[in-house]
Amino acid sequence: MEIAIAAAVCAFAYFFGAIPFALIIGKLHGVDIRKVGSGNVGATNVTRAVGPLQGKICFVLDLLKGAIPVLAAQVLLPGQAGIAIAAGAIAIAGHMFPVYLKFKGGKGVSTGAGAALALAPLPLLCALALWVILFLATRYVSVASIIAAAALPVAAFFFRLGKIGSLTARSLPVLIFFCIIAAVTVYRHRSNIKRLMEGTENRFEKKRSTSSADDPKEEA
Helix, strand or coil, rough: CHHHHHHHHHHHHHHHCCHHCCCCCCCCCCCCHCCCCCCCCCEEEHHHHHHHHHHHHHHHHHHHHHHHHHHHHHHHCCCHHHHHHHHHHHHHHHCCCCCHCCCCCCCHHHHHHHHHHHHHHHHHHHHHHHHHHHHHHHHCCHHHHHHHHHHHHHHHHHHCCCCCCCCCCCCCHHHHHHHHHHHHHHCCCCCHHHHHHHCCCCCCCCCCCHHHHHCCCCCC
């Protein structure tokens, strides 16, 4: 019975994680998000191409794609942290490789944040605070995302040392999972890292303009 429940949770995690909310929101406003801005199916590109409110809605929905499968696993199979971690990982994979879009999805930052929030909220909140600070200081979404993702396992490590948070949040598997999230985030942003090194990465401007929305080099 538990095996069947675990399989159902993992299947739900993928198909729910694969829902392209960015594309859906764009289509509702007459925009194919894959053909504007960076072409990335994510909240940042929605913000640039459609608007800030729609971008925030997309961020929350993408975050829930990671959080809900983890919470479902925790409720249906309490005490089995491995299933909850697997659900989070599969949801992230669904976002990055959605069957609905021929396996061409987003970078997984928001969905990864949702999974981390459900597993260990305190380290995630620390990483999120760092993201906000870095974004406001640099206006580079890519810089904020990469460094915040790298900080997530570091924060989790110190909470583990200080024995702060639940046993699951402080567990070694969760720490390893956060290290994987950080590594995947850096890898998925490799083109942004190259542009940062070349000095061609675009900052996220407060006011959206037609030229910025059409720039294929922008991060999303």
